[in-house]
Amino acid sequence: MGNAAIIVAAGRGSRAGGDLPKQWQPLAGRRVADWTLDAMLRAGLSPIVVVLHPDDMELPLPAGVVRVAGGATRDASVRAGLAALDPAVTANVLIHDVARPCVPATVIAEVVAALEAGAEAAAPGLPVTDALWYGDAGHVTGTAPRDGLFRAQTPQGFRLQPLLAAHAAHPGGAADDVEVARAAGIRVAITPGSEDNLKITHPGDFARAEAILRGTMDIRLGNGYDVHAFTEGDHVWLCGVKIPHDAALLGHSDADVGMHAVTDAIYGALAEGDIGRHFPPSDPQWKGAASHIFLEHAVKLAAEKGFAISNVDCTLVCEAPKVGPHAAAMQARMAEIMGLDPARISVKATTSERLGFTGRKEGIASIATACLIKA
Ligand SMILES: Nc1ccn([C@@H]2O[C@H](COP(=O)(O)OP(=O)(O)OP(=O)(O)O)[C@@H](O)[C@H]2O)c(=O)n1
Numbered sequence: 001m002g003n004a005a006i007i008v009a010a011g012r013g014s015r016a017g018g019d020l021p022k023q024w025q026p027l028a029g030r031r032v033a034d035w036t037l038d039a040m041l042r043a044g045l046s047p048i049v050v051v052l053h054p055d056d057m058e059l060p061l062p063a064g065v066v067r068v069a070g071g072a073t074r075d076a077s078v079r080a081g082l083a084a085l086d087p088a089v090t091a092n093v094l095i096h097d098v099a100r101p102c103v104p105a106t107v108i109a110e111v112v113a114a115l116e117a118g119a120e121a122a123a124p125g126l127p128v129t130d131a132l133w134y135g136d137a138g139h140v141t142g143t144a145p146r147d148g149l150f151r152a153q154t155p156q157g158f159r160l161q162p163l164l165a166a167h168a169a170h171p172g173g174a175a176d177d178v179e180v181a182r183a184a185g186i187r188v189a190i191t192p193g194s195e196d197n198l199k200i201t202h203p204g205d206f207a208r209a210e211a212i213l214r215g216t217m218d219i220r221l222g223n224g225y226d227v228h229a230f231t232e233g234d235h236v237w238l239c240g241v242k243i244p245h246d247a248a249l250l251g252h253s254d255a256d257v258g259m260h261a262v263t264d265a266i267y268g269a270l271a272e273g274d275i276g277r278h279f280p281p282s283d284p285q286w287k288g289a290a291s292h293i294f295l296e297h298a299v300k301l302a303a304e305k306g307f308a309i310s311n312v313d314c315t316l317v318c319e320a321p322k323v324g325p326h327a328a329a330m331q332a333r334m335a336e337i338m339g340l341d342p343a344r345i346s347v348k349a350t351t352s353e354r355l356g357f358t359g360r361k362e363g364i365a366s367i368a369t370a371c372l373i374k375a
């Protein structure tokens with residue numbers, strides 16, 4: 001039984017302005033939603049259900065997330081997300097606004113920890129520290145006591161079955177799921193919120209969120225280089241695609257020179273050595289191994305260290321075979337292995353103008369760059 005996540009992203013962001021709904025607007029080099037999704041993916045929540053506006057169902061999202069069409073209100077969207085979860089495998093669910101892209105890992109972890117320690121429900125809140133006023137026509141008309149008041153944040157975490165019942169019994173119109181749960185008598189623990197966990201609501205919030213992300217972001221670049229010589233054969237493996245050729249590439253594994261360079265670029269960004277360190281050629285179990293094993297390992301290692309792979313760029317250096325006709329398939333295969341949008345994978349090729357060993361068709365070289373980001 002696991003902990004699932006629902007990211008509600010079906011709103012139109014009318015208060016935030018801009019040509020696109022706020023979750024699809026750029027923020028520190030990516031879309032707002034990409035940051036939010038990465039935070040939930042890194043927390044190890046599964047499945048991740050993204051509730052989308054019906055107009056947005058085809059927008060690119062990371063592989064593996066579940067897409068659901070939302071409703072006209074936040075609570076209708078949450079109900080649509082809940083309907084996509086299987087109570088037989090999901091014990092708890094964390095419901096998060098897509099508009100909170102800077103949510104710190106600790107805020108999510110505290111909610112999960114409270115549920116796992118036995119809380120019926122748990123949600124992050126920040127005690128109100130400013131004095132509170134009533135106002136009218138630009139003037140203060142009264143004051144209100146702030147004692148015991150909290151600013152509510154997300155993700156809000158619940159046991160799935162009682163929350164399903166609470167939503168089924170609620171008339172609608174709740175500001176959040178804590179309100180729905182409390183109406184059904186569920187006790188909600190308050191876990192520590194964070195000033196960084198702002199909800200992008202108005203145009204000025206983008207700059208605040210960008211400053212938070214840039215302040216906490218750890219950006220790593222890595223490069224990889226690999227060479228394999230030609231030998232007798234009738235095909236080569238390049239970036240996960242089998243290409244008929246009048247020679248094969250010689251290697252301990254399947255000799256996929258492109259995938260090896262990409263894998264080494266990821267290890268390089270993590271300062272984790274290279275493929276040979278993790279899969280020694282002296283070890284017979286890797287003889288003839290399919291190279292996706294190496295790439296999957298590097299991607300998993302990056303995730304364990306809290307890094308998302310922002311993009312990779314791979315250049316194959318050879319006179320033949322022609323790479324262009326296969327480049328899209330290579331992008332798609334590597335995207336599948338890495339769980340990334342294919343638009344984040346570049347595969348291109350060059351000849352070396354008949355110079356050197358690649359020019360003499362003695363082998364293929366490949367160089368790759370990877371950019372990893374920890375928010
Ligand atoms: N019908 C709706 C309305 C809101 N939301 C989601 O609920 C969260 C919190 O809502 P809010 O910040 O109010 O977002 P919007 O409704 O998009 O903003 P606005 O009210 O400015 O239009 C957001 O992640 C939003 O996408 C949703 O999934 N479905």
Ligand SMILES: C[C@](O)(CO)[C@H](O)COP(=O)(O)O
Nearest residue numbers: 074097152153154175176199
């Ligand atoms: C759920 C919420 O984020 C808690 O603070 C908030 O209520 C949702 O945003 P809205 O502006 O109230 O729609």
